[in-house]
Amino acid sequence: MHVKAKDLDDSTRAALAALGLELTELPEWTCCGAVFPLAQDNYMGMVAAARILANAAKLGDGRLVTVCSFCYHVLKRVNFAFRNRTEARNKLNEYLEEHYNGEVTLLHPLELIRDDVGFDVLQDRVYRRLKGLKVACYYGCTLSRPAEEMGFGEPENPTIMEELVAALGAEPVGFSWKTKCCGSYQVLNNAALAADRAQAVLEAASRQGAHVIITSCPLCRYNLERLPVGAAGKGESEARLPVLYFTQLLGIALQLPATTLGLDSHYLDALKEARA
């Protein structure tokens, strides 16, 4: 977030601050592991996330916000394990020498905005209505599944991002690939496969007339933006759409300077063009 996805970090902080929500960074944090272990008893793979949660429980108001889809996925599932799986809770607490029981409430910024500001209030605070802009909301695979653990709305059809987009005055468009995987880390093993996935996401959004795709995940954005042109070797895609973080779109609607959103001018030009 500080280096490779600085634009996501910057735009999240700036947009939330403009809405009166100030985030305080944890004084110490590590990588969450990025992948929730497939084996139920792989507690080693849960230790890093468990420590982050246990430390967060001692600070702030008991709420922990993270914007990256992978972090949200892993932290939420580990927190779920603390709350619901006795053996996981005991093993992790014994190893960490903590007494954590899942007290932290893990929030995605979308949930924070919905709960603390309200999409109806947000609607009145938007300075630049994004009228006429058709937005495809891309959740990818990690935000909403598994449904019981993530609690992020309908696992195949979450709508919280669409609610945000509507509050900004833009038009959310439904598309069939919105919770499918972008290819994720397969970009390292099999770039062509990931490129095909990303291409399919772009085409599905394009078919519904979207002008822009928004996402909350740095890896989704990387795959959607970089792969369809290069790795698949198919040349410039016809279905090429600008890919933004939802926080950048929010920042545009709140009329924050492009520099605080990590936005290159070509994105803004593309958006203007789309709405012309």
Next chain:
Amino acid sequence: MTAEKKTVSIYVMGKQSEVPYGVTIMKAMEYAGYRFIRGCGCRGGFCGACGTVYRKPGNFRLKVGLACATMVEDGMHLTQIPFYPANKAVYNLEALEPTLGTLLKYYPEITRCLGCNQCTRICPQELPVMNYIATAQRGDIEATAHQSFDCIMCGLCASRCPAEIVQYNVGILARRLYGRHIAPRAKHLAERVDEIRAGKFDAELDRLMQMSKEELQKLYNARDIEQ
């Protein structure tokens, strides 16, 4: 009246020795007949050459200390780990850029950190080792440099790492990058170097060089001492 206990029993690599009470591990081992050729340096707790791991009876926890600075205790089982095979990158500092890319080029294994925290638990300097690897992972070279600053390169962190990271070498790379490429240059130092090059102090040095031993002693004894 019970007799004062003057010796304790320690186990060096499993071999029992009776050694005097109240001495360091290093002195006790020498008392028991061990002779240090390696694994012994400053004898003052700074150089990191004599990293030692030990356990005490009835306690599962692995403890560490420097042999020259840790007192023997009765029943202590110990061994020295004065050296640990480490991946040590060779680089030309002048040509490096202080970026995440540089850290990853020389030590890509830092991304393998599992967050187990064993490095922090073992560190005899009580440094936040896992945390400075986390800051390195996100390219915060300044934080890595500061947090690893008191590292004595004993290598015990690397001996415990399941991800095979060599934390202390990552730390020193970060400190070098910070010192050479990030920290603001000291203006006064550059000015003083220029003055020396211009010969400002040559006459004074020549005068000192001509002095007799007695004159130098007198001058030394009359020097200004900072309180």
